[in-house]
Amino acid sequence: MIQPLHLLGFLGQASPASSSGCTIAPGGFRVDGFCTDPGSLHIPVAYRSIIPVLVLTIGALVMLALSAVLPKRARPGLWPALTALVGAFSLAGAVWQWYDLGTAGAAQPTIGGQIFYDRFSVLFLILISIAVIFGALSADSYLRREGLDGIEAYILMLMSAIGAMLMAQSGSLIMLFLGLEIMSIALYVMAAYHRRRTQSGEAGLKYFILGSFSSALFLYGVALIYGATGSVEFGLIGNFLTGNVIANNGVLLGGMALVIVGLGFKVAAVPFHYWTPDVYQGSPTPFTGYMAAVAKAAGFAGLFRVLTQALGTQQANWRPIIWLMAVLTLGIGSVMAIAQKDLKRMMAYSSISQAGYVLVGLQAASATGTSGALFYLFTYIFVIVGTFAVIGLLQGRGEARSDLGVIRGLGRRQPLLAGVMLVFLLAQAGVPFTSGFLAKFYVIQAAVQRGQYWLAVIAMLAAAIAAFFYLRIALLMYSSDPAEPGPLPVDVPPADAGVLTLGLEPIASLDLETTLVIDPPSRGPVPVPLAVGAVLAVSAAFTIAAGVSSFAIDFAKQATTLF
Numbered sequence: 358m359i360q361p362l363h364l365l366g367f368l369g370q371a372s373p374a375s376s377s378g379c380t381i382a383p384g385g386f387r388v389d390g391f392c393t394d395p396g397s398l399h400i401p402v403a404y405r406s407i408i409p410v411l412v413l414t415i416g417a418l419v420m421l422a423l424s425a426v427l428p429k430r431a432r433p434g435l436w437p438a439l440t441a442l443v444g445a446f447s448l449a450g451a452v453w454q455w456y457d458l459g460t461a462g463a464a465q466p467t468i469g470g471q472i473f474y475d476r477f478s479v480l481f482l483i484l485i486s487i488a489v490i491f492g493a494l495s496a497d498s499y500l501r502r503e504g505l506d507g508i509e510a511y512i513l514m515l516m517s518a519i520g521a522m523l524m525a526q527s528g529s530l531i532m533l534f535l536g537l538e539i540m541s542i543a544l545y546v547m548a549a550y551h552r553r554r555t556q557s558g559e560a561g562l563k564y565f566i567l568g569s570f571s572s573a574l575f576l577y578g579v580a581l582i583y584g585a586t587g588s589v590e591f592g593l594i595g596n597f598l599t600g601n602v603i604a605n606n607g608v609l610l611g612g613m614a615l616v617i618v619g620l621g622f623k624v625a626a627v628p629f630h631y632w633t634p635d636v637y638q639g640s641p642t643p644f645t646g647y648m649a650a651v652a653k654a655a656g657f658a659g660l661f662r663v664l665t666q667a668l669g670t671q672q673a674n675w676r677p678i679i680w681l682m683a684v685l686t687l688g689i690g691s692v693m694a695i696a697q698k699d700l701k702r703m704m705a706y707s708s709i710s711q712a713g714y715v716l717v718g719l720q721a722a723s724a725t726g727t728s729g730a731l732f733y734l735f736t737y738i739f740v741i742v743g744t745f746a747v748i749g750l751l752q753g754r755g756e757a758r759s760d761l762g763v764i765r766g767l768g769r770r771q772p773l774l775a776g777v778m779l780v781f782l783l784a785q786a787g788v789p790f791t792s793g794f795l796a797k798f799y800v801i802q803a804a805v806q807r808g809q810y811w812l813a814v815i816a817m818l819a820a821a822i823a824a825f826f827y828l829r830i831a832l833l834m835y836s837s838d839p840a841e842p843g844p845l846p847v848d849v850p851p852a853d854a855g856v857l858t859l860g861l862e863p864i865a866s867l868d869l870e871t872t873l874v875i876d877p878p879s880r881g882p883v884p885v886p887l888a889v890g891a892v893l894a895v896s897a898a899f900t901i902a903a904g905v906s907s908f909a910i911d912f913a914k915q916a917t918t919l920f
Contacts, residue, residue, distance in 0.1 A: 403467035405457065406474035408450035409482045410522050413489070416443030417515040424508045433506065437497035437888070440511040444489035444518075451482040464666075464918060466528050470590050473528045473662075477731075480916035481525035481658045484735055485651055488742065489518045491896070492647035494888040495746045499643045502754055503551060510550060514647065517543035521655035530579040530589040530616075530667075533659050537575065537623070540655055541568050544648055548640040554756065560639025567632045568622065575619025581612030582667075591667040598670045613675055616663055617682075623656030624712050625705075627685040634697075637705035638759070642752060645701065646745030649708050650738040657715055657734060665722065665919045672722050679720040680812060686713035687819035694826050700748050700759045703826060704741075707785060710823055711737060714800050717816055721803035724917050729799030732913035736784075736792035736903050743896035744781045747774065750883050761833055768835035771882045775834045780897045784904070786827035787820045792903035795910065 404411065420439055427435075455476060464475035492514055500506040520540025527533040545568060549561020583589050585608040586597045603609060622629040637645050664675055690710030697703035711733075718730030751763050768775040784793035797820055804813040885893075903909040 401468075403472075403474065405454070406465070406467045406472055407526070408454060409447040409486060410519055410526075412447040412450050413443060413515050413519050413522070416440075416446070417512055417519075420508060420515075421512065433501065434497060436506075436508045436511045437493040440493035440514060441490045443515065444486050444493065447489065447518075448483060448486035451479055451486055454479045454482065464528075466590075466592060470592065471528050471532045472526045473591075474526070475918045476916040477661075477918045478526040478658070480731055480735065480913070481654055482522055484654050484738055485518050485521050485525070488647060488650045488654075488738055489514060491738075491742045491892050492643065492651075494892050495646065495742065495749070496641075496643040497888055498886040499641065499749050503553075503641070505551065505641075510547070510644075513543045513547050513550075516540075517547070517651060521651050521658075524655040525658040527659065527662060528591055530582065530591075530663070533662065534572075534576060534579060536655070537619075537659070538572060540652065541572065541623075544568075544652060547644045547648065548636055550644060551641045551756075554639070556639035557641065558639075560636045563632055564636045571619045571622035571629065574615045578612040578615025578617075578619060581608050581615065583612075585609035585612060591662060594667040595669055598668070609671070610674060613668055613671065614678070617660070617675065617678060620656050620660045620663070621682065624653050624660070624715070625709050626682050626712050626716060627689045627709065630686070630689070630709050633709055634702045634705040637708070638699060638701045642701065642745050642749035642756065642759075645704075646742040649704075649741045649745070653708070653712060653715075654734050654738065657712075657719070657730065660719060661727065661730070661919060664719065665727070669722075676720055676722060679716055680809070683713050683716035683720055683812060684815055686710065686716060687816055688713075691819045691822040694823065697826075698761055700761060700764065700830075701745075703761075703830075704744060704748070707823065707826075708741065710819060711741075711785065713819065714797055714816060717804050717812060718800040720809065720812065721800075721807045723803055723807060724914075725806055726800065726803030727919055728910070728914045728917040729796070729803050731916055732799055732910050733796040735913060736796055736900065736909060739896040739899045740781050740784045740793065743777065743893055743900075744785075746889055746892055746896075747778045747781070750774070750885060750889065761830070764830060765833045765836055771885075774883075774885060774893075777893045777897045778834065779831055780900055782827045782831050784900045786824040788824075790901065790904050792900050792909065795904055799910065 416439070420436065420443075423439075424436075454474075458474070458476050458479065464473040464477070466472070467474050493511060496510060496514075497506070500510060517540045520536045520538070520543065523536030523539065524533055525536075527536055545561055545565040547561075548564045549558050551557035579589060582594065585603065585606065586594045588594050588597060618629060622632075625633045637649070640648065664679075668675060686709055690706050690708075690713055694703050694706035694710065697706060715730045715733050718726040718733065720726070721729075748759065751767070752759050764778075767778070780791065784791035787793045787797040797816070801813045801816050804810075804816065
């Protein structure tokens with residue numbers, strides 16, 4: 358445990374403490390049995406607490422070194438295989454951490470109190486490692502089809518995962534901000550990665566501008582909280598607020614609001630959701646699924662850390678804000694999804710609606726609500742990555758189509774692929790015997806236990822509204838397939854594959870590096886690469902298994918160490 362003696366005490370030299378104690382110089386402090394000297398920057402590092410982060414970092418560096426010595430056109434499939442392997446080692450390290458912690462309840466601060474080592478953070482490390490594996494396997498065939506294969510996409514994926522892990526393990530607002538920026542910068546580039554699609558560049562630019570603005574608000578909120586409490590570490594903030602009554606807490610409330618705004622942007626909560634439909638629609642489809650899983654999980658990990666650990670004594674102030682955000686997110690996400698005719702935009706609003714249910718669990722501010730929210734986030738990764746993997750297969754080269762017509766008749770052309778997609782749709786709709794049903798049930802149960810009956814009713818009504826557009830897609834999959842394909846988007850030429858239009862006259866491009874090749878999706882069966890098939894099979898199996906058994910919710914309950 359950290360015993361602070363000075364605000365800047367972490368800038369100290371560590372030396373083993375004697376069994377009878379130690380003399381601490383002014384400006385020093387005690388960390389995990391070590392006494393520090395303010396004249397040095399040395400801090401004892403508990404490497405076991407950051408094993409997955411180290412694995413991803415070393416893996417990314419090794420891959421970069423290999424790319425420097427191997428031919429530019431390395432063996433196809435090498436980089437996704439290595440990325441998935443790094444993700445698997447990271448997953449193994451996180452699982453080891455889970456058993457290493459045993460039944461330890463309270464978070465263990467390490468590395469000068471900047472990192473928390475507990476089962477809450479380890480659950481997110483496992484989740485993010487799985488997302489890396491699934492993201493690499495799903496992206497391989499897409500990137501090769503689009504002529505974008507290379508090491509860059511996979512390094513960005515690893516870097517964003519490192520930032521997300523640091524957010525989940527953060528023990529201070531500064532570490533949370535560093536993780537947020539590491540993750541966000543990589544995701545901005547991933548959104549704009551398809552350099553031959555105008556929509557992808559626009560998505561990256563919008564994400565970058567709005568994300569930078571939200572990060573600035575978050576950092577301003579950090580400064581206000583520091584000014585009100587004299588610390589940026591969650592534990593010290595909580596201790597200060599527990600032992601002191603602030604006569605004028607306007608600065609603290611302002612900082613709390615700005616931090617909620619900054620993290621609310623990352624989880625796509627209303628009213629900070631405006632970027633989501635455009636970014637989801639324009640980003641490369643496999644990256645969209647990866648972003649939806651990782652950014653949402655990391656954002657909620659940060660929200661839980663800040664609100665329940667640092668500002669747990671301020672529940673009377675932040676719970677009404679989260680209540681209102683949950684209601685708006687559930688309502689707007691569900692209603693707006695109905696009006697969409699583009700699959701990716703529809704899933705963007707669906708993702709907004711799903712965030713509303715996690716907010717319901719957060720608003721409960723209880724062990725039941727936290728375990729329900731963790732279960733929701735953990736099972737959601739399998740559903741959302743699988744959904745976008747199916748959409749990516751159906752779009753055709755150049756993402757020629759993502760309208761609802763592209764999925765029509767899939768049940769007759771490819772019954773197995775349609776069945777997998779149906780599982781994902783039913784899970785998002787909250788149909789029994791899927792993980793989505795239990796996830797919604799647990800967070801609504803938490804709201805009822807806290808006496809939030811109106812919030813529970815609104816959540817159930819939103820689920821009923823959302824079921825309409827999920828079942829609409831399901832009906833289209835099993836409806837008759839028209840003889841002629843539907844219209845292509847207005848900016849995509851129907852015949853000439855080497856022509857781009859900007860809404861005016863067609864412009865022929867002679868530069869192969871900047872020519873977008875459009876292949877309308879085939880009306881026959883689409884090939885399913887082995888790697889994508891494995892992701893779909895595992896995701897569908899887990900979605901069903903988590904809906905009919907208790908292993909996943911037991912896992913989430915064991916990770917609820919914040920209460």
